[in-house]
Each structure stands twice: as structure tokens, then as C-alpha cells.
Amino acid sequence: MPRTLLSIKDLRVYYETIRGYVKAVDSVDLEIYEGESFCLVGETGCGKSTLALAIPRLLPPNARILSGSIMFKNIDLLKLSDSELEEIRGRDIAVVFQNPMSSLNPVLRIGLQVGEPLVAHFKTPWREALISAIKQLSRVGIPDPHLRSKDYPHAFSGGMKQRSMIAMMTSCKPSLLIADEPTTALDVTIQAQVLRLIRELKEEYGLTLLLITHNFGIVAEMCDRVGVMYAGKLVEVGNVIDIFESPLHPYTKGLIECVIARRKSKSRLSQIPGAPPSLINPPGGCRFHPRCLYATSRCTSEEPGLIEVSREHLVACHNYVR
Amino acid sequence: MIRLISERIKLLSNNETFKLFLTYKRGVIGLLLLSLMVFLALTADFIAPKRFDEVDPSSRLLPPSIKYLFGTDHLGRDVFSRVIYGARIALWVGLLVVLVEAGIGVPLGLLAGFYGGKVDKFISAITDLIWAFPPIVLALAIVTILGPGLTNVVVAVAVVSWAPYTRVVRAKTLSIVSREFIIAARAIGESSFSIMLRYILPNTLPPIIVLATLTIPSAILYTTALSFLGFGAQPPTPDWGLMLSEGRDYIFKAPWCCVFPGLFITLTALSFNLLGDALREVLDPKLRYG
Amino acid sequence: MGLLTYITKKLLIGIPVIFGVTIILFYIMYILPGDPIQLLLSGERVTPERVEELRRAWGLDQPVYVQYFYWLSRIIRGDLGISIVTKQPVSLLILQRLPYTLALMLTSILLSYVIGVLTGIITALKRGSLLDSILSTSSIICYSIPGFWFGLILMLIFAYYLRLFPVSGYEGWHSLILPALSLALPSSAYVMRLTRAEMIEVLGEDYVRTAWAKGLSKRRVLLVHALRNAIIPVVTMFFLDLPWLMGGAVVIETLFALPGMGRLLYVSILKQDYPVVQGIVLIITILTVVCNTLGDVVIAILDPRIRFERGRSV
Numbered sequence: 001m002p003r004t005l006l007s008i009k010d011l012r013v014y015y016e017t018i019r020g021y022v023k024a025v026d027s028v029d030l031e032i033y034e035g036e037s038f039c040l041v042g043e044t045g046c047g048k049s050t051l052a053l054a055i056p057r058l059l060p061p062n063a064r065i066l067s068g069s070i071m072f073k074n075i076d077l078l079k080l081s082d083s084e085l086e087e088i089r090g091r092d093i094a095v096v097f098q099n100p101m102s103s104l105n106p107v108l109r110i111g112l113q114v115g116e117p118l119v120a121h122f123k124t125p126w127r128e129a130l131i132s133a134i135k136q137l138s139r140v141g142i143p144d145p146h147l148r149s150k151d152y153p154h155a156f157s158g159g160m161k162q163r164s165m166i167a168m169m170t171s172c173k174p175s176l177l178i179a180d181e182p183t184t185a186l187d188v189t190i191q192a193q194v195l196r197l198i199r200e201l202k203e204e205y206g207l208t209l210l211l212i213t214h215n216f217g218i219v220a221e222m223c224d225r226v227g228v229m230y231a232g233k234l235v236e237v238g239n240v241i242d243i244f245e246s247p248l249h250p251y252t253k254g255l256i257e258c259v260i261a262r263r264k265s266k267s268r269l270s271q272i273p274g275a276p277p278s279l280i281n282p283p284g285g286c287r288f289h290p291r292c293l294y295a296t297s298r299c300t301s302e303e304p305g306l307i308e309v310s311r312e313h314l315v316a317c318h319n320y321v322r
Numbered sequence: 323m324i325r326l327i328s329e330r331i332k333l334l335s336n337n338e339t340f341k342l343f344l345t346y347k348r349g350v351i352g353l354l355l356l357s358l359m360v361f362l363a364l365t366a367d368f369i370a371p372k373r374f375d376e377v378d379p380s381s382r383l384l385p386p387s388i389k390y391l392f393g394t395d396h397l398g399r400d401v402f403s404r405v406i407y408g409a410r411i412a413l414w415v416g417l418l419v420v421l422v423e424a425g426i427g428v429p430l431g432l433l434a435g436f437y438g439g440k441v442d443k444f445i446s447a448i449t450d451l452i453w454a455f456p457p458i459v460l461a462l463a464i465v466t467i468l469g470p471g472l473t474n475v476v477v478a479v480a481v482v483s484w485a486p487y488t489r490v491v492r493a494k495t496l497s498i499v500s501r502e503f504i505i506a507a508r509a510i511g512e513s514s515f516s517i518m519l520r521y522i523l524p525n526t527l528p529p530i531i532v533l534a535t536l537t538i539p540s541a542i543l544y545t546t547a548l549s550f551l552g553f554g555a556q557p558p559t560p561d562w563g564l565m566l567s568e569g570r571d572y573i574f575k576a577p578w579c580c581v582f583p584g585l586f587i588t589l590t591a592l593s594f595n596l597l598g599d600a601l602r603e604v605l606d607p608k609l610r611y612g
Numbered sequence: 613m614g615l616l617t618y619i620t621k622k623l624l625i626g627i628p629v630i631f632g633v634t635i636i637l638f639y640i641m642y643i644l645p646g647d648p649i650q651l652l653l654s655g656e657r658v659t660p661e662r663v664e665e666l667r668r669a670w671g672l673d674q675p676v677y678v679q680y681f682y683w684l685s686r687i688i689r690g691d692l693g694i695s696i697v698t699k700q701p702v703s704l705l706i707l708q709r710l711p712y713t714l715a716l717m718l719t720s721i722l723l724s725y726v727i728g729v730l731t732g733i734i735t736a737l738k739r740g741s742l743l744d745s746i747l748s749t750s751s752i753i754c755y756s757i758p759g760f761w762f763g764l765i766l767m768l769i770f771a772y773y774l775r776l777f778p779v780s781g782y783e784g785w786h787s788l789i790l791p792a793l794s795l796a797l798p799s800s801a802y803v804m805r806l807t808r809a810e811m812i813e814v815l816g817e818d819y820v821r822t823a824w825a826k827g828l829s830k831r832r833v834l835l836v837h838a839l840r841n842a843i844i845p846v847v848t849m850f851f852l853d854l855p856w857l858m859g860g861a862v863v864i865e866t867l868f869a870l871p872g873m874g875r876l877l878y879v880s881i882l883k884q885d886y887p888v889v890q891g892i893v894l895i896i897t898i899l900t901v902v903c904n905t906l907g908d909v910v911i912a913i914l915d916p917r918i919r920f921e922r923g924r925s926v
Contacts, residue, residue, distance in 0.1 A: 056825060058821055058824060058825055060816075082830065085827075086827045086828070086829060086830070087827060088827065089824065089825055089826065089827035090825060090826035090827030090828070091827055094825070095825045097818060097821070097822065097825075099818060102817065102818040102819065103818045103819055103821070103822045104819055104822065105819040105822070105823070105837055105840075105841070106819070106841070106915075106916070106917055107840055107841055107844075107914065107915060107916060107917075108836070108837075108840070116826055116828060116832075117826045117827065117828075120826065120827055120828050120829065120832070121827060152916045152917070154916070154917055165822070168822075168826065169825070169826070348749065348752070451629070454852065454855060454900055454904050455855060455896075455897070455900055456855045456856055456857075456858045456859030456860075456896060456900065457856065457859055458859030458860060458862055458863065459858065459859045459862065459877070459893065459896055460859075462862070462877070462878075462881060463640065463893065466881055466889075467640065539755075539756060543758050546758060547758065547759075547760060547863055550760055550863065551862075551863065551866065551878060552882075563758075566760065566761060566764065570764065570867075573764060573767070573768060573772075574768070574772050577768055580761070580764050580765075580768075581765070583761075584758060584761030584764065584765070587758050587761060588753075588756050588757045588758065588761070589756075591756035591757075591758075592752065592753060592756035595752050595755070595756050596752060599752060
């Protein structure tokens with residue numbers, strides 16, 4: 001029985017906006033086990049990034065964490081002070097962000113930026129840290145790392161920037177690596193390389209990986225377990241084979257069918273009718289019911305909780321389909 | 323053109339933006355202050371107890387009292403009256419300077435943005451050059467050549483500070499010039515001049531208006547500085563800067579001669595700054611949600 | 613391109629600019645009203661032949677461009693002419709006064725930027741708080757106040773009533789405080805606004821989030837990552853402010869009767885002492901070009917992107 005590394009309970013994260021509260025994450029429970037690769041999937045705006053960034057508490061200033069707990073190695077991350085968080089970030093929990101073009105400081109050299117975490121967390125002297133940074137850059141596949149470490153970010157391509165980010169974030173050998181759509185902003189050819197790199201490093205350093213994506217292809221390639229989010233709620237969780245072969249939630253079904261249809265034929269895509277709901281005023285009951293083919297009257301009034309249907313396969317649906 | 327402007331004003335009053343503006347306390351205060359100054363300027367003849375040049379040797383350098391609200395100056399003139407008449411001058415001069423500035427800067431900006439290339443480089447170079455030079459020194463140089471007097475000061479200050487207009491208009495022009503309707507207008511055979519006038523210029527008006535509110539204060543500050551040095555308004559004009567210069571010799575005996583004119587310069591400049599600041603935030607959505 | 617190449621380019625551009633301005637300057641002085649010979653003689657009664665003699669001696673009968681070259685060759689040798697009023701060499705007069713003006717400028721720009729940047733950072737960090745509102749509104753008031761009036765008020769309160777500083781004239785370092793404050797006031801307000809705006813924008817950038825994600829100390833994130841970026845436009849402004857201060861110094865020095873170059877300029881204009889005016893304007897021009905060039909160089913050092921993006925309007 002694998003150990004739980006991260007345990008999220010009843011997490012509620014809302015964004016304060018002029019138009020009201022955006023309920024980006026509305027009561028989510030989730031467990032992530034040590035050493036696994038967990039993928040969080042969903043459409044844009046379903047709250048997956050918010051959930052991921054809530055863990056190291058790197059949310060934008062208008063985000064409010066209203067309730068819940070995030071247990072990491074027996075510590076509730078949500079209750080930590082700023083200085084305590086400082087110690088954990090970069091060292092135990094690391095994040096690779098979506099947009100490498102803007103995620104590196106334009107006026108500092110790459111070598112310095114990659115070496116910073118070592119100096120900050122282990123008090124490594126700068127000389128050593130820079131040498132270590134060069135080694136890291138070499139490990140992630142940057143050619144001529146000694147020379148390149150003196151470059152500024154604008155001299156790097158998107159792929160190289162993202163690799164540098166990965167080097168930077170894994171330099172302290174964290175326990176948990178959160179990757180928020182790490183390849184979405186990259187060229188297709190580079191995407192595969194970066195994903196492979198992440199996989200390799202995971203094995204090498206024994207990381208636990210939490211990968212956020214909207215692309216099921218990536219899910220299939222990278223993950224052991226999958227969590228599907230819709231409109232701020234977790235609607236299905238299970239291991240990757242179960243999700244692909246026997247999705248239970250109508251939404252997951254729809255998504256998988258889209259992927260398969262796209263791969264197989266060139267004829268029309270089977271679409272999920274409708275559009276994602278507003279997160280300020282989400283539909284009552286099950287949030288998916290307006291678009292669901294199997295919706296019943298119970299679905300409009302009663303919100304389904306996550307039920308364990310078979311081992312490790314949970315779904316939040318009144319009428320889940322076998 | 324006029325119809326366009328009046329249509330816009332009508333839209334503005336019912337507009338959401340206008341209502342939003344009203345929530346900006348600073349902007350509203352600025353508007354009120356400005357209205358006060360405009361009111362003083364317009365009604366000076368009726369409100370001022372004395373004429374601004376009414377000399378009374380027997381009442382020299384009297385401290386503020388009921389009769390002379392701001393006291394009297396070294397010639398026995400009522401400071402209060404002079405300050406009120408001064409509002410007229412300050413506002414008028416400020417407006418003139420901005421008109422001349424815009425008159426120079428806007429066409430240059432249009433040309434630079436529209437034609438690009440060498441024309442742009444040339445205009446931008448001259449603009450940057452003049453902008454970099456210490457404005458007061460340059461204005462002094464111009465006034466020295468032209469001679470003292472308020473009109474010449476207006477020209478001098480305008481020549482020194484038209485750069486922001488050129489820059490703003492150039493930037494806006496550059497952003498519009500590649501759009502389809504310009505290309506379409508060219509295809510129909512519209513002349514460049516007509517394109518600039520009918521299509522580009524109206525779009526540059528909002529930033530120009532905001533810029534105008536924000537540059538009037540510095541226009542007032544520069545012109546009063548030049549008057550203070552003696553190169554601007556000449557006696558007995560009740561220019562606030564000139565009043566400061568005249569009152570300077572008596573500052574310790576009769577500080578009110580200096581305190582009040584300067585205070586009103588500050589209030590007038592402040593009103594425009596508050597107003598312009600709020601206008602800019604209201605009209606620029608980026609700043610609003612920032 | 614390398615840093616050195618960039619700097620050299622900028623320096624090389626500066627020289628023709630200085631030349632260009634000397635031409636303009638000379639031409640302006642040339643067309644100024646007032647016959648220099650008459651002014652030189654200032655009312656002495658002299659025969660027309662003598663006037664012609666002097667005119668020829670001074671080369672004033674030559675065409676414009678010849679006069680320009682004579683003038684230029686003298687300038688390069690450091691000969692800025694003779695003051696009509698005091699009959700002393702202009703360069704000597706300027707050299708005597710320059711240190712006071714420089715001291716005043718230095719003091720005020722330091723005051724202005726230290727106060728401005730600090731308050732800017734504080735208000736950016738405590739955005740939306742009461743302190744922020746108070747300081748922001750104060751800054752708008754501060755740049756609405758005319759410097760010379762502020763100087764008068766300061767003089768009145770601190771020099772006259774409180775007798776803390778001399779009213780006018782130069783009596784040592786402390787004589788510069790009130791003048792420097794007058795000059796610094798509007799400038800510091802603008803600096804505060806700019807710093808605040810830049811800090812706020814930078815703090816919202818992705819790379820700052822990355823810095824937080826690395827677990828760096830708050831101080832390091834704010835200083836090394838945020839401020840290091842936000843300060844760049846402020847540094848640009850610093851170098852553009854220096855020429856502005858030269859202009860402001862004219863008014864303030866006159867107000868406080870400081871023996872500086874600014875006051876000399878003012879007095880010389882009044883007395884129509886054109887050689888002096890010309891000399892001072894030339895010095896100011898050179899200083900302006902130097903400040904601008906220096907500014908460009910410093911920015912290139914601070915912001916590596918500038919060196920690589922040629923021909924891009926920033």
C-alpha cells in the first residue's frame with residue numbers, strides 16, 4: 001500500500017473579482033501517493049491550475065483559500081507562515097510553470113537563476129552552486145552548458161528555457177514536482193523531448209509528479225493515476241488504464257471519445273454539447289447536468305459526492321455508466 | 323468634426339465610464355477645484371472687491387483683514403482681488419500653451435507615425451533632442467530672443483514641451499495605420515492628408531485630452547516661473563508668478579503677498595493633476611483592474 | 613553586440629550631437645538683437661573708424677561660417693570669451709560657479725531619488741492601504757507645488773522664523789539644504805509614482821512568481837528579482853532629470869542668492885552679457901549630452917535586452 005505524500009481535504013479556493021466570487025476550486029478531496037505520476041485533467045478554466053498552485057500557495061493576490069487542509073508530510077501547508085513556506089518551496093515542493101517565456105528573470109544570467117535554490121536552501125557557496133548549475137543544465141540537455149550558463153534568458157529558445165526551469169526546480173531534489181501544463185506553450189516537437197526529460201528525472205530523483213494538463217495524449221504517456229476536474233470539482237479519479245478503458249463519469253466518457261475519435265477518423269468529432277458553466281454562478285446539483293446526456297431530475301438538485309466504485313476508481317455521479 | 327464631438331459628449335453623460343469617474347474621489351475633487359478656479363476667472367469682475375491695479379499708497383503691506391482678505395501688497399493693492407484676476411490669466415495662459423503645444427506636437431506625431439521611416443526618425447530625433455535639454459534654460463533662451471511678455475512666454479514654454487504630444491500621437495497612429503480601414507481608404511484613393519484627418523486624428527483625441535489635462539499644470543508652473551524671473555507678465559498684470567516676484571522683497575515683513583498667489587498656483591495645478599490622473603485611470607482599462 | 617561596442621556607439625553619436633548643437637547655439641547668438649561691439653564699448657564714445665577697426669579685429673565682418681569656425685577653435689581651446697560686464701574670462705567665471713551648482717544638483721537629486729524610491733517601494737508593497745492612499749495623494753500635491761514658491765515658504769519658516777538655516781547666500785553645506793529641498797520636491801513625487809507603478813507591475817510578473825516558487829527569502833525576491841527590474845525606468849529618469857535640474861537651478865539659485873552657474877546665467881541675461889550666456893548655455897548643452905549618453909550606457913549595463921534589440925522602439 002503506497003504512502004500518501006499529499007492529502008487535500010475539502011479545499012475551497014475562490015477568486016475575488018468585481019463581478020463576484022469565482023469558485024475555482026469548490027470542495028475538492030484528493031490523495032497523491034509517494035512516487036507516482038498523477039495527472040490532473042480538465043478543460044481550461046476548470047480549476048486544475050488553481051488547485052495545483054494552491055499547494056505551494058503561489059496563487060494570485062485576489063485568491064482566497066476559504067477552507068480545507070493540504071497535508072504534506074504531516075504538515076498542513078495552509079497553516080504555514082511565510083518563512084516556513086519559504087523553506088518548503090523549491091526544496092520539498094517545486095513548480096514548473098506553463099509559460100517559460102515569461103517565467104525567467106530577464107536581467108539575471110541563467111546560471112545564477114539555476115543556482116539560486118541551492119544557495120537559498122543549503123547555504124552552498126556561490127562558486128559551488130554555479131558549478132552545480134552547469135551540471136544541472138547539462139543534465140537537462142542544454143548544449144555547451146558552461147558557456148550558456150552565462151547567457152541571459154532572451155538568448156534561449158522556448159524549449160531551452162523550459163529545460164532550465166526544470167533544472168532550476170529539481171536542483172534541490174524535491175519530493176513533489178508540480179508541473180502546470182509544462183509543454184502547452186512549446187512547439188510540438190519540443191513537447192515530447194521535455195516530457196521525456198520530466199519522466200527521466202522523475203525516475204532518477206524518485207520524485208512524485210503532479211502534472212496538470214488538458215491533453216489526454218500527455219496523460220496516457222506520463223501518468224499512473226488520473227483525476228478529472230470539471231467546473232471546480234473533482235468528478236472522477238482512477239488509475240490511467242481504468243480511466244481510458246472504462247470511464248465512469250459522462251464527462252470523462254465524452255472527453256475520451258473525443259480523443260479516440262480524433263485519433264481514428266477524420267469525420268466529425270463527437271462533441272460534448274454546450275459550454276463550461278460560469279464559475280461565479282455554477283449550476284445547482286451536479287455541475288455537469290446541463291450538458292449531460294444521462295441527467296435525471298436528481299442530478300439537478302442533489303450534488304453527487306465521490307463514490308468508490310471499484311478499487312481506486314472514484315466517481316462523482318448519480319448515474320455513472322459502466 | 324464638431325458634430326462628432328458633441329455626439330461624444332452626449333454619449334459621455336449617460337455613459338458607464340462617466341459614472342465610474344464619479345467614484346474616483348480625487349478626480350471629483352479635482353473637478354470641483356477646477357470649477358472653482360474657472361468660476362473665479364469668469365466672475366472676477368463681479369467678485370473682486372477692488373480692481374487689480376487699484377493702487378492705494380496709504381494702505382501698503384497691510385495684513386489680511388475683513389476689508390483686505392489676503393492683505394495688501396507694496397503698492398497698496400488688494401491681494402485678494404489680484405489673486406482672483408490672476409486665475410483668469412493662469413487658466414488662459416495654460417490653455418494657450420497647451421493649444422500651441424498640441425498644435426506643434428500633434429501634426430508632427432501624425433506625420434511621424436503615418437509615414438514612418440526617415441520622416442519618423444527625423445521627427446523623433448528632434449523631439450527627443452528638444453525634450454532632453456533643460457526646459458527652463460531653453461525657454462529663457464527663446465524669451466531672450468523674442469523679448470519679455472506673456473505671449474512670448476507662451477510660445478517659449480510650448481516649444482519646450484510639445485514632445486509628449488508627438489510621442490502619444492505617434493504611438494497611437496502607429497497602432498492604427500496598419501488596420502484594414504486605412505488600407506481600404508487608400509484603395510479608394512483618399513489622400514494621405516484626408517486619411518490622417520478623418521480617420522486617425524479622431525482616434526487620437528482621447529489620449530490627447532488626458533495628456534492636455536496633465537500638461538496644463540506644468541505649463542502653468544513654467545509660465546509662472548518665467549514670470550517670477552521677470553521675463554513673462556509685466557506689471558501691473560496680476561500674474562501669480564509676477565506677484566511672487568514682486569512680493570519677494572517683502573516676504574519677511576508681509577508674507578501674505580507671496581503665500582496666497584503661490585497657494586493658488588498650487589491649487590490650480592493640483593486641480594488639473596487630480597482630474598487628469600482620474601481621467602487616465604478611468605479611460606485606461608488596464609490601470610483600472612490593476 | 614557586446615556591451616563595449618554598444619557603449620562606443622553611443623559615445624560616438626554624442627560627439628556629432630554636440631557639434632550640431634554648437635552650430636545651432638552659435639546661430640542663435642548670432643541673430644540675437646544687440647550689436648556686440650556696441651555692448652563691448654558700453655556707451656563709450658568712439659569714432660566710427662574705431663568701431664570698424666574693432667569689428668575687423670573681432671572678425672565680425674566675416675561671413676557666418678567663418679565666424680563659427682573661429683569661435684569653435686577658441687571654444688575647444690577653452691576660451692569662452694570675455695564677459696562684457698566684468699571683463700573677466702567667461703571660462704573663469706563659470707569655473708568659479710560650477711561647483712556650487714553641481715553641489716546643489718547632487719544634493720537635490722540624491723534627496724529626491726532616495727526619498728522617491730523608498731516611498732515608491734513601500735507604497736507598492738502596501739498597496740491599497742491607508743499609507744498608500746496618503747502618500748499617493750501627497751505626491752500629487754507635491755508635484756503641483758511650484759518649486760520657487762516652496763522655496764520661499766521654506767525660507768520663511770525655516771530660515772526666518774526658526775533661524776535654522778541662512779536665508780540666502782552660501783555659508784557652507786547647510787546653505788544648500790533648503791534650495792536642494794525646493795528642487796527635489798516635485799522630482800521626488802514623480803520618482804515615487806514611477807517606482808510604485810513599476811514595482812506593482814513587476815511584482816505581478818511570472819518571473820517573480822518563479823522566484824517565490826524557489827523558496828527564496830522575501831528580501832531576495834524583492835531586491836534581486838523585483839526591484840532590479842523595476843528600477844530600470846527609474847534609472848532612465850534619473851539621467852533625464854539631471855538636465856532638468858540644471859534648469860531648475862537657475863530659478864532656485866536666484867531665489868536663494870547662491871553663487872552658482874544658474875544665477876550667473878540669469879543675471880547675465882538681464883545684463884545682456886552675451887558671451888557669458890553663450891558660454892553657460894554651451895556648458896549646459898555639453899552636460900546634457902553627457903548625461904543622456906551616460907544614461908544610455910548605464911541602462912545598457914542594467915538591462916541586457918537593450919543591447920540585443922536594435923532598432924526596436926522600447
